[in-house]
């Protein structure tokens with residue numbers, strides 16, 4: 001059985017006061033969350049504060065990116081070892097906003113996947129097609145290319161140490177959620193692609209859905225057999241909305 005994971009991607013949001021209040025509210029609602037693992041991924045600067053607030057609780061935390069470098073003259077970068085030092089469990093890798101605004105290629109994302117693992121972090125590896133790609137009926141081709149880049153770099157065993165997040169770019173922050181059927185089709189495609197390398201990895205790996213998931217649509221998405229939780233953007237910034245999704249993941 002794959003334990004559901006609900007991870008909040010806070011993106012470029014927050015303040016010390018806001019983070020304090022949000023974490024306190026999420027913590028206070030965790031009694032109702034029995035089954036799902038819950039993670040929050042704040043901006044780098046809020047990670048020490050998040051650690052202090054969450055240590056000893058059931059909630060884990062992670063980063064939104066990681067450097068491929070371990071140390072040295074790389075201004076502005078944050079190494080996996082630094083994140084691990086501050087108790088991060090997860091690192092989001094290859095989010096579509098990094099792929100599009102920062103030009104991250106499949107090869108760089110695969111390198112980041114490996115760097116995260118080396119530091120003891122679990123990559124939450126994002127894949128997904130743009131609207132244009134979906135309209136051109138090349139969704140599977142795009143997803144296959146993104147997944148294969150990690151397998152080519154480190155083999156299927158490396159991929160199996162991470163979590164995959166299927167995030168159709170057209171659904172991120174738009175309110176246009178994929179239907180449960182659309183999402184399930186792509187999740188099943190990903191799992192079947194991994195089966196070609198290892199049935200055990202395909203069976204064990206968690207594949208999250210991300211893209212305008214809310215408490216109102218989370219249950220029907222997560223009821224699908226290959227959807228093992230969610231990567232949540234906008235709805236992760238309000239405790240009530242985020243907890244609603246975490247509770248939906250219980251069923």
Ligand code: PEP
Nearest residue numbers: 172173210211212233234
């Ligand atoms: C995301 O950016 O990872 C995401 C899923 O955003 P939203 O939930 O706001 O669509």
